[in-house]
Amino acid sequence: MALLEIKTAGDPVLKEISKPVEKIDKRLRKLLDDMAETMYASEGIGIAAPQIGKSIRVCVVDVDRKDRNNRYDLINPVITFREGSVVDNEGCLSCPDLFGDVERAEKIHVEYTSRFGKKKTLEAEGLLARCIQHEIDHLDGQLFIDIAKNITKGRPEKK
Numbered sequence: 001m002a003l004l005e006i007k008t009a010g011d012p013v014l015k016e017i018s019k020p021v022e023k024i025d026k027r028l029r030k031l032l033d034d035m036a037e038t039m040y041a042s043e044g045i046g047i048a049a050p051q052i053g054k055s056i057r058v059c060v061v062d063v064d065r066k067d068r069n070n071r072y073d074l075i076n077p078v079i080t081f082r083e084g085s086v087v088d089n090e091g092c093l094s095c096p097d098l099f100g101d102v103e104r105a106e107k108i109h110v111e112y113t114s115r116f117g118k119k120k121t122l123e124a125e126g127l128l129a130r131c132i133q134h135e136i137d138h139l140d141g142q143l144f145i146d147i148a149k150n151i152t153k154g155r156p157e158k159k
């Protein structure tokens with residue numbers, strides 16, 4: 001596996017609308033593994049392909065990084081159901097040291113294709129739902145700092 005360079009805010013690739021993946025093969029699985037390795041090395045809980053310079057609709061999330069057993073590789077993810085609304089603080093590997101409050105749906109259903117080409121549906125809530133919404137925003141060229149409120153440099157103090 002290899003660590004990839006993370007693109008930061010200001011890089012035009014982060015503003016592009018990513019293209020759907022058409023071919024799921026070994027090369028794509030290697031990319032997903034490299035994205036995951038890069039995410040874990042940076043202590044992130046999610047990473048989307050535009051963040052490593054590829055404008056394709058894939059992201060990797062693992063909100064419970066500890067044993068690395070709860071990783072989702074989402075290919076062509078689409079949110080098909082949203083419910084509720086929660087505001088919470090977020091950061092992003094592409095916006096080093098910036099944090100801000102973002103309103104997101106509390107529960108979502110996501111349809112996606114697995115790394116072996118299977119159609120799947122994931123029902124998510126809480127941090128996992130938040131993270132997936134954040135990563136899908138990346139695929140649509142949106143950074144959290146475009147929609148966040150109360151942006152701070154450094155993690156805000158807990159209230």
Ligand code: CO
Pocket residue numbers: 091092093094134135138
């Ligand atoms: Co991000």
